[in-house]
Amino acid sequence: MTLSRRGSLTGWAFLAPGAILILFMSFIPIFRALIISFQTGVGAGTKFNGIGNYVRMFQDKVFMETLTNTLFYLIQIPIMILFALILATILNKPNLRCKGFFRTCIFLPCATSLVSYSLVFKSLFAVDGLINLVLLNTGIFSVPYDFLGHPMSAKIIIIVAMVWRWTGYNMVFYLSGLQNIEHSVYEAAKIDGANSFQQFWKITIPLLKPTLVLTAIMSVNGVLQLFDESVNLTNGGPGNATLSMSHYIYNVSFKYVPNFGYAAAMSFLIMILVAVMAFVQMKVGDKRD
16 A cells, blocks of 8 residues: 555544534535425324425415514624724733733633523613613613613614624634734835724735624624524514524424424525525635636
8 A cells, every 4th residue: 555545544534423414414404404394294194295295385484584583684794804803903012911811801702502691682772770779870761661672672672682602703713814014014004104904904804804704604603593592582582573593493393393304494595594604705805816
């Protein structure tokens, strides 16, 4: 056996356990879910339904509302990316003191459990919560405001919660990218008369474009699969005003009369949306000749 062949076999031997696990834990269930999405009924009563489940989605007012809600939550992504980028730029300054402390404080929210932080925000914005207490004591409000009881304010709170949790996570990516940019580039731009904003817009943004595209794709993927905030923060309410697609899929599968075929069809629509948006973002971000 030649040395190159031996090296190739060794590489495949290391890859095989992970590849087998991915095959059995991901690809086979995905293929099985695709089959189920063309079926209706439960157990022995299962029968082929063609594209009936996919047609039903666009006739389901609740699902269309969840689709609108989920797309609305995408507003969170540019806000979060902007905050993360500004924080990363500030914390990358070589003369800033206590950088490690500030970086840790900003990153800590993303180490918090999804359930825990959702319940914390639910408590903060409750009628008798801290936010209402502060607003009443400062005279801004004369009566407590039911933040989670109004559709728009409930959606905004979910967006605020996601920005709080994920800004630090994305900041780490941008900080890593900024540390790979030579400081001499900024010094040269400063000598040429570029101010801080021009340096940020003409140097930082273009050189961080691959990282920005990566984090945008991951963020879109996460928002389209939003579940914990919808369940634990608002429980989809008021009404279905904050219900996400993943939350509705869970309800269809386990809370209402089980309809796994319809739930599988909705899941595949999410997968298609994620793939399409990722493709668009990659094409927009890729400016290579």
